[in-house]
Amino acid sequence: MTFADKIKAFFAGNKALGDAEMEALTDLLVEGDFGAVEAYRIAETLDARCKKEKCADSEGAKAVLAAILRETLAKAGTAKTLPPTVAEPASLSVILLLGVNGVGKTTTAAKLCAYYAAYRPVLAAADTFRAGAIDQLKRHGERLGVRVVAHKSGGDPAAVVFDSLKAAAADGSRLVIADTAGRMHTRKALVEELKKIDRVVENAGNAGCFKYLALDATTGRNAVAQAEVFHEAVRLDGVILTKTDSTAKGGVLFSLAGQIALPAAFLCNGEQYENLSVFDPERFVDGFLGITGSR
Ligand SMILES: Nc1nc2c(ncn2[C@@H]2O[C@H](COP(=O)(O)OP(=O)(O)OP(=O)(O)O)[C@@H](O)[C@H]2O)c(=O)[nH]1
Ligand SMILES: [Mg+2]
Known part of the structure; x- marks a missing residue:
């Protein structure tokens, strides 16, 4: 089973996410190369936010997790890149x-x-x-x-x-x-x-x-x-x-x-x-x- 398949399987069905599931998700994130620190931080944030937003099913949790992951990337800002077309006047x-x-x-x-x-x-x-x-x-x-x-x-x-x-x-x-x-x-x-x-x-x-x-x-x-x-x-x-x-x-x-x-x-x-x-x-x-x- 690929990692993407495991993530899919984890969120499949409309199951409730209790402590055991949160632990399994943390393990999955560690496996996904998040590193332990980031995996725990994200799983805890997800748990807290799901409780606050009263989202008890896995579809809802997946959407919350997607938002958390987007926010995590957004914290680093956007990398500086050159546009693919040259602006005039162009410099080196x-x-x-x-x-x-x-x-x-x-x-x-x-x-x-x-x-x-x-x-x-x-x-x-x-x-x-x-x-x-x-x-x-x-x-x-x-x-x-x-x-x-x-x-x-x-x-x-x-x-x-x-x-x-x-x-x-x-x-x-x-x-x-x-x-x-x-x-x-x-x-x-x-x-x-x-x-x-x-x-x-x-x-x-x-x-x-x-x-x-x-x-x-x-x-x-x-x-x-x-x-x-x-x-x-x-x-x-x-x-x-x-x-x-x-x-x-x-x-x-x-x-x-x-x-x-x-x-x-x-x-x-x-x-x-x-x-x-x-x-x-x-x-x-x-x-x-x-x-x-x-x-
Ligand atoms: N599959 C795959 N192979 C890649 C990719 N990028 C590089 N490679 C391969 O990785 C190997 C190492 O690539 P290099 O570009 O020589 O790496 P390098 O960092 O310059 O290596 P050094 O000069 O030895 O430090 C080569 O066989 C590349 O063809 C990629 O995106 N996908
Ligand atoms: Mg090289």
Whole structure:
């Protein structure tokens, strides 16, 4: 039984929701990657609100839960995103993709190039740490017809971003999308490197800098701790949840919103360039509760 089926089964029939059911729902939310703290908070809020509103059946409770989940996402606000069409007069923007190794940063950088094609983006190969990372990005650049600015493997990632900004400005491009390394010798080294890249971008006097954490939906409950490290280092603008086409449940987005006020910006649901969509909280909650079926 998939997670969505379990949620559906839980709310099916017109049964009353007593203490035992609330406990089962909390377990279900924990299973859905909410993390214990957020699962308990949401189940308690649901219980209190159902009592207050005298809604005793599961259909009513589901509607109340949907409202609570929407409010949880709303608390984090809307992630800052560039519109897909270029506003005039256009200035240069930068998207930094951050995240631990293997979450899908490079693939997402390529997807964003396709999504923001109107900006004539330039890719910055700022993952100089992992062998093969530069070539991987170059292959995407070739397929997409996008310029890739790269230095040698082992070079300074902040310098790559700096050169990409110059190249973009010279080319009349409106957007630099920077792929970064997910791993360094130590976590401290990673944070220092990200801060250095961040300073280059902030000092470049660009109109907009968008710092997104790519997060693998299958990471589960560990995601909040992971996000906190990056959020403290560079103050993230949002999360891009990748691999939502997997068996992941997505509850992690509620924990990120509820616990560290970090909103989602995009969802990725596959390996193709078109498998990227702007995050839509209404649709996400409906999908999560099986109200319309898909996310
Ligand atoms: N199913 C699925 N796979 C994805 C998605 N996004 C990325 N992948 C796959 O995940 C794997 C890792 O993707 P990368 O883009 O290389 O990840 P990365 O974060 O750049 O990895 P490092 O550079 O090693 O830190 C690849 O096999 C991708 O094809 C997605 O939305 N869905
Ligand atoms: Mg990569």
